[in-house]
Amino acid sequence: MGITIQQISKGFGQFSALRDINLNVPSGELVALLGPSGCGKTTLLRIIAGLESPDNGQVLFDGVDTTHADVRERQVGFVFQHYALFRHMTVFENVAFGLRVRPRETRPSNAEIKKRVHDLLKLVQLDWLADRYPPQLSGGQRQRIALARALAVEPKVLLLDEPFGALDAKVRKDLRRWLRRLHDELHVTSVFVTHDQEEALEVADTIVVMNHGQVEQVGSPQAVYDQPATPFVYEFLGNVNAFETPQGKGFVRPYEIAVSREPGLNSIAGALTYVHSVGSLVRLEIKRTDNEQYVDVELGREQFNQLNFQQGETVYLKPTQLRVF
Amino acid sequence: MMHSTQLQQYQGKIAYKRATSESAWVRWSLIGLALAFLGIFLLLPLAAVFAEALRKGWDVYLAAITESDALSAMKLTLIASLVSVPLNLLFGVAAAWAITKFDFRGKNFLITLIDLPFAVSPVIAGLIFVLIFGLQGWFGEWLIDHDLKVVFAVPGIILATIFVTFPFVARELIPLMQAQGKEEEEAALVLGASGWKILWHVTLPNVKWGLIYGVILTNARAMGEFGAVSVVSGHIRGMTNTMPLHVEILYNEYNYAAAFAVASLLTLLALVTLVLKTYVEWQAARDAAAQEKEVTV
């Protein structure tokens, strides 16, 4: 099911959380809402779910206006940031909840519920935990149970609020690959909120970069990383160096700078203050002679070994690519 | 090198012990003083009730608590509690739901109003119902015309009991439900649960211990209330006497052994209340601890 957001605005008292948001989520895609905390991404997700109502604008599911539809009618699955698992119910009962609360006419039989829940638990690879209680699970397990619970009602849209936010780095990486594979298997239109650019770049088909309640850019991971539409997107996605140019502010990625010992045309002189050489890339920290600002440069290890720069040496920089706004 | 840092740590530990605890002499003086205070003000009154009750032996004791007026007083006390506890329970859940699940203006003021009965003297709690339903009260004449009696009758006693036990359940539930937030309810909503189902399957199981705690306190106060009930009761033996009022009557008739015998039942009730209360606190703490523990696999 495709989602269309039209001119959505939302304020909380004096604070304007969302301003005139327009967005289109094609059916079957996995979309990331990416932005710093307080940018309005969670509010937008909650509006799509029907947990929050917008002050203005419309939410359309497959072209049908659902702005005023009750959460319960929207057929969305929502995975909460802290999972919101029911503490006093077993894992099985948590996943079964959405089926059990259906009105008698549409409620599946107990046997069917049992089968459905076990299938879902198998899908998230946790069917051996069916009789445990949420407090007895690890963070990653809770996350997957929350997902299974959301999927139990066969939602048309899956919404996830900071799905990996509360997990430690290792579990986080595993889970996000797993989520990507799961999505490829199920093809449910999914939207997730994150403040972690790496996560968005790795998992999503499309990234929506948000800032101060507005959409800065929508595009594939490749597009938003390589062709940022605004200075904000440039700075938010990946490391970047800013230069003052006569035309305005220029942005350069650390790997888009050539370094040499010889001064060239329009090159910038600086002192090499620090060399960080762990892994395949070598990171140089260079202090500009003219304005004492620091510039980050990344070189391949081989290239660095050839040039053999020494700490304290004077070097000359030249951007190979510069984007000016 | 290694050895000297270990030594320093060890010495640090001793210094820490010394720096943040008192000398044994001070410690035992403080404990002694506290025990003396609690002994005189808690244990002595507790012991005195049973000593006085059994002063004239078991026969007198048993006779006093099985006498017909005493039995009817017990019955009335039970009725007052059986009516007021469920009503205030219902109110407490409704008030806590409205206050903790929604935002509206004047919420803090509403919480203060719910607390009002705590601040009112029990005597005034009785008086207000006399002012409304008594002979010279607002509805006094109307009640007489319809041959109904509220004051100096059972309904008055129940009303006064409801008033003095009014805030207990709400007061327990509100902070608890506030602390638990709305996320689980929202999750249930997204999964399609109706309001009643959310309340019954999600909210109430989560505040189970707080709810029971509130009910225990409500019941203890309902069964033990004296001042408010005394004003509206009229002290008609065997008719409008609750257990505490029966104690007063016996006492004023210089029938001390019987008065203390009935009082000892109320004291036992208080002790049972404390045991239940401690048990519930213990259970709630255990549940909370289980929730904080995270098993990583």
Added chain:
Amino acid sequence: MTTRKKHLLPGFGLSLGYTLVYLSLIVLIPLAAVFIRTTELSFNEFWAVVTTPRVLATYRLTFGASLIAALINLVFGLLTAWVLVRYQFFGKKILDALVDFPFALPTAVAGISLTAIYAPNGWLGHWLEPHGIKVAFTPLGVVVALTFIGLPFVVRTVQPVLEDFSAEAEEAAASLGANRWQTFYKVILPAIWPALLTGFSLAFARAVGEYGSVIFIAGNMPMISEITPLMIITKLEQYDYAGATAIAAVLLVISFILLLLINVLQWWSSHRHGAR
């Protein structure tokens, strides 16, 4: 725009409506009756009723004894909370549970039990009497009863704050050279002060309205050992509804002011606690 105020979870109207109706019927309207009935008196009549020498004597006793009892509880409540939180000794858990005994015990039972203990032939009375200390049937008895019923308040408000108090702050004070006593009154006491004050005012407010535990031990002699709530009952028994209502109005206003004060204290205490 119409959907702006829509509430997400169901049941707002029902639960708030029920709350307000029940609150009004059981609490607000009946309490309003006191003030409305008071207006049946002219101001001069009202003033005359609430300031007769006998009534004035009850105020003095009620507020004086409540104040003394609350002060006793302030000191010994802090001591009890300290001992229960900081030290280990045999029977501690039972004592901890028993602190709530005055909450759970019906006040009439407390009243007759205390009277039995402090009467001239009672357990403590027959020790005190030869030394010229009369407790039962004197204002001192009122103080004893009010101390009993106010005992849990200070303990229960101070205890959690003391439990949460970080050991680090104490260690820091010690590392800076403070001795135990200095650490206590410069570091610990300021931190628990709001809780102490809250407990004190709760105990005081409860004592002002108390009736059941007092009337047995007080002796109820006019001008000497009569408390204000008893005065209301006395007026009622003489069918002097207007007089009873007027005195009740005075007591109610004072109770409301105390409640307000306690709310402000609790707000202050939670903010200080939260800001830490």
